[in-house]
Amino acid sequence: MLDAFEILTTSGIVLWRKEYAPVSSNVINSLINDVFIEQRGQKSSDGGSNPAYRKDKYTLRWTSAKDVGLIFVVVYQSLLHLSWVDNLLRAVRALFTKQYATELKKPHLTNIDSKDFDPTFDALVRKLDTGSTRRPSEPDSDAGVIELTPPSSTVSAGEEGADEDDAPPPLPGAPQFKKPAIPQRQKQESAIVDDTTSADITPVPTPDASRPSTPAQAPSHLLTAKAGPGKASRRARKANTSAFATSAPASSGDERPSSRAKGGKASVKQKRRWDANGVATEGDDDAVLDYSAVTSDPADGEGELDVDDVKAEDMGSRTGKGQFVLKDLDDEVDAILASSKATSTTSTSQTPSDPSGLLNTATSKITGLFRNVVGGKTLSKADLQQPLAQMQSHLLEKNVAREAAERLTTSVETDLLHHKTASFTSIDKTIRESMAKALTRILTPTSSLDLLRNITSTIEGPTARPYVISIVGVNGVGKSTSLSKIAYFLLQNKFRVLVVAGDTFRSGAVEQLRVHVRNLSELSRRENVGTVELFEKGYGKDAATVARDAVTHATNAGKGEMLYDVVLIDTAGRRHNDTRLMSSLTKFGQLANPDKIFMVGEALVGTDSVAQARNFAKEFVDTKGQLRNHGVGMDGFIISKCDTVGDMVGTLVSMVHATGIPVVFLGVGQHYGDLRGLNVGWAVDKLMK
Amino acid sequence: MAGQSTLESWLTWAFSPSISAILVTLIISLLSPILIHFYLYRKAQSKELPSFLLLGPSGAGKTSLLTLFANGTSSKTHTSQTPSSALCALPSTIRSTSDRYRSENDTSSQPQFLLLDTPGHGKLRHHALASLTTSTALKGLIYVVDSAALSSSAGLTGAAEYLYDILLLLQKRHTGAKTSKDPQALPVMIAANKQDVFSSLPTQMVKTKLEEEIARVRATRSKGLMDSGVGMEDAGEEEREWLGEYGAEAFGFGQMEEHGVEVVVVGGSVRGEGGEKGDVEGWWGWVGENL
Numbered sequence: 002m003l004d005a006f007e008i009l010t011t012s013g014i015v016l017w018r019k020e021y022a023p024v025s026s027n028v029i030n031s032l033i034n035d036v037f038i039e040q041r042g043q044k045s046s047d048g049g050s051n052p053a054y055r056k057d058k059y060t061l062r063w064t065s066a067k068d069v070g071l072i073f074v075v076v077y078q079s080l081l082h083l084s085w086v087d088n089l090l091r092a093v094r095a096l097f098t099k100q101y102a103t104e105l106k107k108p109h110l111t112n113i114d115s116k117d118f119d120p121t122f123d124a125l126v127r128k129l130d131t132g133s134t135r136r137p138s139e140p141d142s143d144a145g146v147i148e149l150t151p152p153s154s155t156v157s158a159g160e161e162g163a164d165e166d167d168a169p170p171p172l173p174g175a176p177q178f179k180k181p182a183i184p185q186r187q188k189q190e191s192a193i194v195d196d197t198t199s200a201d202i203t204p205v206p207t208p209d210a211s212r213p214s215t216p217a218q219a220p221s222h223l224l225t226a227k228a229g230p231g232k233a234s235r236r237a238r239k240a241n242t243s244a245f246a247t248s249a250p251a252s253s254g255d256e257r258p259s260s261r262a263k264g265g266k267a268s269v270k271q272k273r274r275w276d277a278n279g280v281a282t283e284g285d286d287d288a289v290l291d292y293s294a295v296t297s298d299p300a301d302g303e304g305e306l307d308v309d310d311v312k313a314e315d316m317g318s319r320t321g322k323g324q325f326v327l328k329d330l331d332d333e334v335d336a337i338l339a340s341s342k343a344t345s346t347t348s349t350s351q352t353p354s355d356p357s358g359l360l361n362t363a364t365s366k367i368t369g370l371f372r373n374v375v376g377g378k379t380l381s382k383a384d385l386q387q388p389l390a391q392m393q394s395h396l397l398e399k400n401v402a403r404e405a406a407e408r409l410t411t412s413v414e415t416d417l418l419h420h421k422t423a424s425f426t427s428i429d430k431t432i433r434e435s436m437a438k439a440l441t442r443i444l445t446p447t448s449s450l451d452l453l454r455n456i457t458s459t460i461e462g463p464t465a466r467p468y469v470i471s472i473v474g475v476n477g478v479g480k481s482t483s484l485s486k487i488a489y490f491l492l493q494n495k496f497r498v499l500v501v502a503g504d505t506f507r508s509g510a511v512e513q514l515r516v517h518v519r520n521l522s523e524l525s526r527r528e529n530v531g532t533v534e535l536f537e538k539g540y541g542k543d544a545a546t547v548a549r550d551a552v553t554h555a556t557n558a559g560k561g562e563m564l565y566d567v568v569l570i571d572t573a574g575r576r577h578n579d580t581r582l583m584s585s586l587t588k589f590g591q592l593a594n595p596d597k598i599f600m601v602g603e604a605l606v607g608t609d610s611v612a613q614a615r616n617f618a619k620e621f622v623d624t625k626g627q628l629r630n631h632g633v634g635m636d637g638f639i640i641s642k643c644d645t646v647g648d649m650v651g652t653l654v655s656m657v658h659a660t661g662i663p664v665v666f667l668g669v670g671q672h673y674g675d676l677r678g679l680n681v682g683w684a685v686d687k688l689m690k
Numbered sequence: 691m692a693g694q695s696t697l698e699s700w701l702t703w704a705f706s707p708s709i710s711a712i713l714v715t716l717i718i719s720l721l722s723p724i725l726i727h728f729y730l731y732r733k734a735q736s737k738e739l740p741s742f743l744l745l746g747p748s749g750a751g752k753t754s755l756l757t758l759f760a761n762g763t764s765s766k767t768h769t770s771q772t773p774s775s776a777l778c779a780l781p782s783t784i785r786s787t788s789d790r791y792r793s794e795n796d797t798s799s800q801p802q803f804l805l806l807d808t809p810g811h812g813k814l815r816h817h818a819l820a821s822l823t824t825s826t827a828l829k830g831l832i833y834v835v836d837s838a839a840l841s842s843s844a845g846l847t848g849a850a851e852y853l854y855d856i857l858l859l860l861q862k863r864h865t866g867a868k869t870s871k872d873p874q875a876l877p878v879m880i881a882a883n884k885q886d887v888f889s890s891l892p893t894q895m896v897k898t899k900l901e902e903e904i905a906r907v908r909a910t911r912s913k914g915l916m917d918s919g920v921g922m923e924d925a926g927e928e929e930r931e932w933l934g935e936y937g938a939e940a941f942g943f944g945q946m947e948e949h950g951v952e953v954v955v956v957g958g959s960v961r962g963e964g965g966e967k968g969d970v971e972g973w974w975g976w977v978g979e980n981l
Contacts, residue, residue, distance in 0.1 A: 009767075009768055010774070011770070011771045011772040012753065012770045012771070012772050012773065012807060012809075013753045013768045013769055013771070013809075014753060014765050014774070015767060015768065018766065026766070029768050030769045033769040033771060034769055038771060038813055038814060108775075109760070109774075109776045109777045109804075110774070111757050111760040111761055111774075111776045112757060112760070112765055438816075441816050442813050445812065445816065447812040447813055449848070451907070451914065452914075453913060454847065454907065454910045457906075458843065490915060494913050677915055678914065678916065678917050679917075680917035
């Protein structure tokens with residue numbers, strides 16, 4: 002069913018893992034890269050079901066425990082629809098953080114001896130696994146089965162046969178659960194093991210589970226102690242029938258066992274003879290049934306009986322305790338699931354209980370104020386609400402789109418919730434620091450953006466070809482101007498540049514580029530640097546074909562040396578919500594196949610920048626229908642007119658937020674030289690000012 | 691009521707000019723600063739553990755190395771998102787410089803140090819740069835590279851650019867020091883990890899490849915565009931932005947010694963072939979030397 006389950010820290014150390022089938026560690030690495038670090042394609046879906054992430058043939062679901070910095074990831078084949086893994090994740094999170102609470106709090110955590118967790122996990126899986134499509138069975142339904150069964154199984158073996166006929170109805174639900182072989186569990190000594198056994202036992206038992214346990218029963222007293230209850234109780238039942246509510250017959254279920262039971266009934270006398278030793282061959286089925294009945298039976302009377310039975314032996318108390326613990330664990334799992342269900346509907350904010358009395362409120366307020374100044378305050382949702390709202394409006398004033406601002410504030414909130422402020426740090430300061438960190442993370446590119454380095458490596462070597470850059474954008478944002486700035490920058494580095502007039506639509510566009518090229522070639526002639534020329538086919542032609550022709554021209558079509566190092570393609574400006582014009586971009590991307598596609602966005606635009614960036618990015622798909630550049634679409638943004646907005650550079654954030662594409666250049670003036678790379682620290686400073 | 695009256699009587703005594711009240715006041719006023727001093731002193735002292743910083747591109751094996759140094763065995767790891775730290779002790783076979791003359795058989799406690807792990811992902815390198823500038827007790831940097839990934843041009847460029855950034859930061863730290871007293875020199879060890887992998891480059895090759903690539907990075911960086919953050923007034927300080935010997939065509943790690951940065955390349959592997967223990971003796975040796 003599952004392929005793997007891993008518990009890892011945010012620092013990347015795997016604390017516990019279980020692998021059912023070999024899963025490449027790349028799968029989880031790409032989950033971390035895409036979702037946690039790049040925060041790409043993540044819908045805010047806290048509370049309800051855990052979000053899913055698909056990679057190759059796997060689906061990954063995860064949940065995290067922020068306070069201890071743990072991530073729980075489950076990996077399974079995408080073909081399966083395992084709705085119960087949500088519950089599994091929740092239960093594992095709660096149990097693991099509880100079981101290893103002390104270790105997780107230690108400062109230099111590098112390793113946890115978590116072998117003990119294996120059985121707990123196995124038990125959980127068995128309890129929760131309801132197959133690939135079914136909804137997990139409700140705890141209530143389990144209870145229902147238990148309640149149903151008692152009436153059927155009140156009396157001695159003689160009547161069991163008759164009871165069995167009544168019993169089947171509750172049974173059908175049972176086979177879903179696979180019950181572990183009890184003897185295996187018994188070998189393990191730790192209390193946790195006891196838990197797990199109990200967890201295993203409590204769900205509706207199945208016949209096959211009880212079978213292995215029966216043989217074990219005979220040889221040792223210890224085993225009898227644990228497994229014994231079934232048998233002993235059966236005997237005991239004869240004595241005090243009312244005490245037991247056994248569902249034994251129910252679990253045996255089928256017609257076949259019932260007929261055997263009838264045989265057992267015939268051999269009642271034999272059994273009596275073998276009483277002390279254990280189960281007779283004939284009694285097997287009955288005993289099996291008894292076991293399941295006993296284990297499934299939550300009645301306290303059973304437990305007591307157990308203890309009585311075992312008291313003579315050393316292990317008795319432990320078995321008894323084991324069963325209680327077992328019951329606890331089971332309840333616990335149910336409680337975890339129930340509470341998570343409850344929290345999915347209502348928000349999880351834990352409001353501290355209102356201190357009663359005037360004095361108490363006053364002191365708590367004073368300490369709260371004091372803490373706010375001195376630090377060491379654990380932040381609650383209420384504490385964060387107001388300063389975060391302030392922070393958000395501050396971002397909006399900086400021209401950050403509302404969508405991006407909201408995402409940033411939520412990421413800061415999740416970062417800081419239940420977090421303790423450092424000493425002598427106020428909430429505001431903590432929020433500012435966290436926001437600066439979030440902005441840095443969003444603006445920092447994943448890989449380096451050394452354009453010159455890319456160009457030199459492309460135009461050198463055996464597979465040399467011209468480096469193709471194309472520029473897209475909405476009307477009037479400064480595509481041609483930015484293009485000529487880039488051309489100037491490349492010329493300074495002594496490249497041979499071919500400028501392609503891909504705007505075959507707007508009158509004057511070609512002439513405009515011609516002027517730029519004339520100026521640039523004059524400049525570069527004076528400075529004795531690179532050369533630049535214009536490639537144009539006039540108006541009315543298909544831009545994609547022009548671009549392709551230009552690239553072939555630059556490569557010199559295989560006739561010796563290539564003529565140009567870099568091809569810069571200008572395109573017609575288009576409204577991002579004009580489907581007809583936008584769709585022609587796809588063809589353009591495929592025919593010209595640029596190494597880099599840069600989109601120009603102006604710093605002046607506000608909320609619309611998000612839509613612009615998204616719509617342009619989604620047009621650039623390759624022939625297989627995949628977005629180019631690893632599913633991002635474009636390679637970078639050029640933000641023009643940055644000199645006109647002062648410190649309201651929020652557009653940077655909005656556009657990067659919308660697409661995850663980095664900002665490569667900033668246009669900061671009217672001259673050819675006014676092109677800058679992005680300094681993340683500078684941008685963050687301006688935004689936080 | 692009863693509580694009120696006791697409080698009242700207690701207050702009356704506290705403000706009365708009786709000898710006992712004065713004595714108690716004196717004792718409190720004299721002792722409290724001493725106690726506070728001891729408390730703060732304890733707290734501050736515990737932070738002074740020498741530390742080493744783990745740097746390097748993502749997937750090089752930093753976190754694995756951390757777990758290996760801390761626990762003796764390397765755990766399975768994934769991409770890190772947050773920095774972490776671990777308390778490590780030198781193994782008994784390695785002697786730190788200060789303990790050089792200690793007997794081989796002296797098995798008393800080995801010096802402890804703190805190993806700081808940083809995420810190598812491109813977006814999260816600010817953690818590393820921050821801890822580089824803020825940590826006070828830093829004794830050295832361990833730059834982990836995947837020797838197998840260096841044979842591809844993308845892996846080499848990634849590793850070299852990050853190393854370039856760090857070395858430039860160290861150089862600026864040295865040249866930009868305000869006082870005449872140099873900041874403490876930080877040695878750098880380039881740990882050529884994954885030497886067990888078949889396609890990995892030998893240690894010497896790792897060194898030359900990185901040097902060549904840094905020279906190329908340096909060349910394009912010097913020709914690249916200015917940052918948006920740089921004002922016009924300090925545009926002329928080109929020399930400060932040049933790593934190593936100014937104007938030199940080739941780059942060698944030897945050029946860094948002028949700036950108080952000693953760079954060594956040591957090979958090893960966190961994981962051994964076929965479940966054997968990795969080869970980390972060289973790295974331990976370097977840590978011992980610099981502790």
